[in-house]
Structure formats: structure tokens, C-alpha cells
Amino acid sequence: VSAVRAGARTATETLAGRLEDVDVIVCCGSGGVGKTTISAALGLAMAQRSDRRVLVLTVDPARRLATALGMREIGTDPVRVSRARLRQAGIKVEGEMFAAMLDMKSTFDRMVTRMAPSRRDAQRILNNRFYQGISDSFIGSHEYMAMEALYELHQAGEYDTLIIDTPPSRNALDFLEAPDRLTDFVGTKLLSWLAGPTRFGMRAANFAAGPFLHMADRLLGADVLSEVAEFVADLQKIYGGVQQRARDVYKLLRSSDVGFVVVTTLEPAPFGEAEYFCSRLREYRMPLRGVVANRTLPDSLRDRTALATARALADDDKLPSWLSQKLGHRVSPGALHSLGDRWLQFHAMAERDARQLGRLERLGGAEAVRIPLFSEDASELEGLARIAALL
């Protein structure tokens, strides 16, 4: 840790430094790139810098965050990461660091309860068997709830910095589109059309809908469709509220209170997602404040002298006999070849990393923070501190 700290950059250069004026940090990137670890480390870096209350939020499952912080479990109520434990790991913080898991279900329930015109309406929605499905698996519902919870916490103002790592989406952009999607979903014309005529045997009177509803009944069984229709009618009562909130959330995400940090590894697939993500953030006019390239290979693998030597080891036919003579024992060509070849393989990966990194920096418009690949998983506090020092 101390070795890294000695090489730490000056205040304004670090990512944590650049994010000091921001209330909300959204870490995004595709699944498996170490988003949760990076957001926990960023939280630690913020708490180390100054006397502030930092809350790191994660989505279910929270174990990744708990492991990173060396805690057994993290619940939906923020828990403080104890100073004593941090001190034990050699970390001194000025501020306080909290961690919590986002509680999607109760956030959704709260939203419905708040926006429904009456308690009875709210209860009817909450009890519907489709509601469970919606709050659980509606495409973007996790993303939307993450944003909703973030908005609530930001409004409450109990923390100086909120850091959220976005849910592992099929599409990393789901959460940007989630508010719009929910609005569309609750407000679509089709649903009012469906909700209207299906009540009390009225649907036979609806000429256009007749054959269609007949078909749907054949497919799904009659009760499913009327249940859906009733549920839709109830949902529409909260439409106005959802629409207003979606506007507010978008406004927050575009404001200078928020900073996006894109996290990626330099593997082709997640890297491609990250590139796409950066460009879409720009399109949405949402502030990209930093890019983190995680698990990069060391620069020593790009050394020119080592490259020439590795090539000689792998390919120079005369080298084995020359070395045998010099060292006074037989040097097998196979041994030399495997030395050179193995290094060249890693070299090729390091070269690719470097090329990708260059592209990423052009896209992000700033120097990417490189977090080197550590040979052990940085799963406990000391590992986290090592990453925090680089942020």
C-alpha cells in the first residue's frame, strides 16, 4: 500500500479529486468488469480525501460489495464500515463510509403507494399477481428502481457522496432508458384500449377488438387476459406520477450534481460495450467524468529489449548451442522456446490493451485510470485500499 501511495498523483489529477464537487457518482459498465469493487474503492478514496459521508450502494446480490469491504453481509439499511477495521487494514479515513444494498421491491412498493390516488388502489396493485412480475422482471425495472432509490436518497441529502454501481444489465444502457420505458409502459394507448372493453362483457361490443381478443383467449386462456386488463386499468392511475418522476430523474442525471464513471476491462466484449456506453452518454447529454480500465497488464510486457530477446529465445536456431557452450551444460531448444513464446503471448495481450486504452481515452476525453491486474483477487480491504490509492 505504502509503495503505491508514494507514487500517488496530486489532488486534482486523481479521479476521486475530479469527482469531489459531485453528489452522485454512477459507475457503469458491463457485467464482470469489477464495477462493484471499483465503486467500493472509489468510495474509500473519497472518504480518505476529506471529511465526508459516503454511501456506496449496490444492487442485489450485495455479496460482492460485502466481500470487497471485508464484511459478512450488507443489508438494505446503510451500515458504516468501521474505522477500526479500516485502521487494521492500514487505511486512514477522514470521513465516514457506509454501504447498503438497494431494496428494489420496497422502492417499487413505495412508489406505487405514493402515486396511487387512494390507499385502496395502491393495495389492489400491490396484491395483483402480475405486479410481482412487473416489479421483479420488467425489463429495466431494476435499473429504474436503482435510479428511483438514488433520487430519493439524493433528495434526503443525508450523504455528501452517493456512489451507485448499476445493475448488470443485458444491455448496459437499460437504466438510461428505464424511466422512459416505464412511462411508455404504464401509459401506452393499447393498454387503455385493452383495459376499456374487457370489463363486464363489454368486449363483444368492440368490433375491432373482437377477433383479437378471441385469439388471445384461445392462446392464453380467458382469465389471464381479463386479469391483465384489470391490472392495467389500475396501473394507469399512477401514470401521471410515474411520468413526473421520470422527468425529475432525467433532470438529475443530466445535472452537474451527477458524474458518470465508465468501468471496463480491455477484453473485446466489455470494451465494445464501454465504447458504446461512452458515446450514448454523450448523446443523452449525461456527464461522463471518468473512465477506469480495470485489470490492465503491466507495461513491462511492452519492453522493447525484452521483446527482442523473447523473439531470439523463441526463434533463433543458433541460440541454444551458443548458450550451451557459454553456460557449460546443454540448454534444450524446447526450454528456450517456451520461455520466449510464453512472454510473447503476454506481450501480444499487453499490446492489445495499450491500443484499446488509447481508444478509450479518446472516447472518454480524459486519461483513463488504469487499475493493474493483481495476481490475487482484491477481495478484502487491503486489496481495496490498493485500488483506492490509484483512484
Add this chain to the structure above:
Amino acid sequence: VPSRLRATLPPCWRQRALPARKRGSAPTAASLNELLERRILFVAGKGGTGKTTTAAALCLLAAQRGKEVLGVDVDAKGDLAVALGSKGTSFKAEVVQPGVSVLALHAEQSFQEYLNIYFKVPRLARMTPLSKVFDFIATAVPGPRDMLVVGKVAFEERRRDDSRRPVWDLIVVDCGATGHILAQLSAARSMLELVRGGLIRGQIEWIDRVISDGRRTAAVLTALPEEMPVVETIELYGEIAKRRTVHVAMSVLNRMPPEPLPTAARRVLADVATADESVRQRVPGVAHIGADLEFAERLRTSAEAQARRLRAGIGVPVVEVPLISVRTGLATTRAVAAVLHESAGATA
């Protein structure tokens, strides 16, 4: 590092692995040949764990054994076709390699095709409200969208040619990323809970039977030798075993760092370090190379610990695929296929 990781392995995982191991040694245990004798293989795992390459490699291996193979790209991004050396995929199956065809799944199109096949619904304008309602239901309840994926696969499995032979000997499904794997695999069952009547029910029951029949269908779980991917694969395995949705036959652990250097190579490193000036001038970078390779060996050590953890946590064979440097597309797929052929064939 390895001993510490082993010591922290929760005891409950080992317990959970016990009954599973019994299943693993049952007649359906996985060697590569047995695996490829199945009719449907689901390749599942977290994003970035090498699902697509593994699925593509299995397609090649089956084709090499003279089978007619269909690869199904669930995410419809066309990645599976690219891994098999083609540009992209369409909704209709296209031949990408000798014996291998690929199709991409698209929920809307699957739905229309479904109606067309089973209910003789023409593809008319009238479809619009129906597919919108479908969209709503697919959004509101888990099941239908994933059901279409599984339903399409089951439909392809049932297809016969003029001489009543199956059109496809093997169907390899490259499952969607993150979290949706279980939903896809158990879609049929959750649909059964939702749909209490209607024409669909009989079909869903049939699909559920195909998926859960270990002789016809199996799943291959991909993982990386890192802490979280391994933990998550063990969890996924546990979930699948608990719900008994599908038989897990094998796990592929991708991107294993290379094995430790041979002793002879180590000796060269040591000797050159203490050799005279002329040697160090001829191979000036050897010390540097040695240090880098030592770093690589530390990666290997922690990867091995994770591999052990995976083996202890799941009751099926784990096949390790080495880190393959920067080749892409078909070249990588071929390399992975060769490794699977050697190592999975040998575990038989």
C-alpha cells in the same frame, strides 16, 4: 494463497456438492462424446465468461463428428456467427461452417412464427395489437419472452426432413447474458403456473419435458478462474440443481493462465542471471522476461485455487481452457475446440 482460499470455503458448499457428485457419476456423466450425443445443449454463464466461444467450439466439434448442428444465438447480436467465421446472423438458419448453421432469436419474430405454425395465424396487420399485448405480458410476467426462446429451440429439435430424420442432430444454444439464464431454462415451468388453460398449455408441458430430460438436453456452464465468477457459477449450479430445470453436464473454465514453466526453462533463467557479460549482452532482456513470467505464475497460482474451488462446489467435470492470446473469431473458436477435444475427451 491457495491454502487460505481453501480454508475459507464455506462448509455448506461441500455438503451441497455431495449429492450432485453422485449424479455426476451417473450414466449421463459427461465426456465430450456423450455431451455431443445430446439433442440440445444450453451454454450458460455470466457475461464475459466465454459463453459464445464455448458454444461455437461445441458446434465445430459436433460437426467434426459428422453431425448436422444448429447454433442458436439468443442475444441476437450475431456474436455466435462471428465466432464461427461469418459476418452476422438472420432469423433464418444460415450455414456458417460445413455442418453448422446459426440462427439469431428475436422475440417478436419468434412470436409471429409461433402463431403461424401452431395457430395458422397469417402474418397480417391484425398482428400488431396482438403482439403489443404479447409485449405487455412478456414485460409484466417472467416467462413468455424466455418461453419463446426455449419454444423455438424445442420446435427446431422436433423438425424432421422428408425421410422423417431430424433436421438437426444437435442444437447448441448460446444463452443470454447475466441473470436471464435461469429464467430461460425455467421459462416453461413458470409459464405453466401462469397459463392454467388454453391451447398453449399442452405445448408448454411438452417443452418442459424435453428440457428436463437429461438424456436429450444438457447445460454447459462457463466460468473464469476468478473469485466472483467462480462463486456465481457455483450458485447458478446450485439453483439449477434445486429447481431441476436442466441437467448440468460440464463446466468450462476459460482463460486459465499457462502452467508453471518447465524446470529446464527455470534453470536457464537462473543460469543466465549469474552468467558472464557476453551472455547478458546476447540476451539482454532475460531477467526482465523472468520477472514478467513470475508474475504470470502468480496469476496461475490464484487461478488454480479458484479452479479447485469450482471443482469442490459443483458435481460435474470441469474442463480448463488456457488463456488464448489475442486471436479472435474463428481462430479462437478452433483453438478452444482443440482444447475441449483433448481435455474433455480425456476426462471420459
